[in-house]
Amino acid sequence: MKRLRYFCAIVDHGQISKAAAALNMAQPPLSLRLKELEEEFGVKLIERGTRWCRVTEEGRLLYERAKLILSEVDALSEEMKASQCSPVWVVIGVSSTCASYLMEPLREICGHFPNVKLRVVLGDSDWLESMLGQRCIDFAIMQAPPPEAGLIVDLLPPSRVSVIVPKSLVRPSWGETLRMEDIAPFPLMLLRRPSGGGSYERFIRWFHAHGMSAHVAMDCPDVRIIKDLWRAETGSIAILPESETRDYRPDQGCIFSLDEPAMGFHPAIVRPKGMQLNAVAASVIARIMAASEEEAEDAESREKLSLPRARKRA
Numbered sequence: 001m002k003r004l005r006y007f008c009a010i011v012d013h014g015q016i017s018k019a020a021a022a023l024n025m026a027q028p029p030l031s032l033r034l035k036e037l038e039e040e041f042g043v044k045l046i047e048r049g050t051r052w053c054r055v056t057e058e059g060r061l062l063y064e065r066a067k068l069i070l071s072e073v074d075a076l077s078e079e080m081k082a083s084q085c086s087p088v089w090v091v092i093g094v095s096s097t098c099a100s101y102l103m104e105p106l107r108e109i110c111g112h113f114p115n116v117k118l119r120v121v122l123g124d125s126d127w128l129e130s131m132l133g134q135r136c137i138d139f140a141i142m143q144a145p146p147p148e149a150g151l152i153v154d155l156l157p158p159s160r161v162s163v164i165v166p167k168s169l170v171r172p173s174w175g176e177t178l179r180m181e182d183i184a185p186f187p188l189m190l191l192r193r194p195s196g197g198g199s200y201e202r203f204i205r206w207f208h209a210h211g212m213s214a215h216v217a218m219d220c221p222d223v224r225i226i227k228d229l230w231r232a233e234t235g236s237i238a239i240l241p242e243s244e245t246r247d248y249r250p251d252q253g254c255i256f257s258l259d260e261p262a263m264g265f266h267p268a269i270v271r272p273k274g275m276q277l278n279a280v281a282a283s284v285i286a287r288i289m290a291a292s293e294e295e296a297e298d299a300e301s302r303e304k305l306s307l308p309r310a311r312k313r314a
Helices: 002-013 016-023 027-043 058-082 098-112 126-135 199-209 223-232 279-304
Strands: 047-049 051-053 088-094 116-122 139-143 150-154 161-166 187-190 214-218 239-240 252-260 267-272
Touching: 002 016, 002 027, 002 058, 002 088, 016 027, 016 199, 027 199, 051 058, 088 126, 088 279, 098 279, 116 279, 126 267, 139 279, 187 199, 187 223, 214 223, 223 239, 267 279
Parallel strands: 088 116, 088 139, 187 214, 187 239
Antiparallel strands: 047 051, 139 267, 150 267, 161 239, 161 252
């Protein structure tokens, strides 16, 4: 970033010596920074003579882009400083299928930004898309919407599928993972968007494609309701994102992983097009993405070390 500032100063002042004086630095180090920048981009940015400088076409292009970048960085810095003095609100939408992605980042954000005020609204994916379209929320953590939704989508690491099975339905031959064929004979509790699409349709299509009929006992867009109803009525198998069952310990059953990659859940950070995020909201998003990537790496390490998470066994 400093080299971009130095380069812009040379262009603004027309000479390296004048730019060095304005930057309160010696001329040789400034010339060296310019040379390093040219080597990094692999092009000549400024033609230099004894008493003159001429910006090349490539240099002019970089100058225009660099001024925009530096302007954004300066604005971001000012917003971050302001956030330390006055409260800044960030409104986050979250679906029940992605709630866990928000927990750890929230603790970190509250520690780093005491003046940040967070408002978290919970809803299904259809409602969240509507709120994003009306720009009532800064961003949402939800299952990735279809491309035609017209939203900016930053994918988070995918979540595998957890299968919550009543003890009475567990078969002795089952291992740590189940196949779709294993669960086909049983009544299922599935997540489903009110408008359709998503994991529900993927499950139904898979069963049809393999000549099987899905026995759907219940569908619902809310993870919490499915968990509560599963506890109350243990005759069905619940299908949920693994991310939302890591700390779930059903006394009446066991949790298995589904060995079918195509059935995974695809969480994402979704925001409206054309809506400028404030610096704090951008920082919150960065922390959520970093935390989700760390969790995905930890999960991969646990799998490689053959250390599956604890499960209740029949």
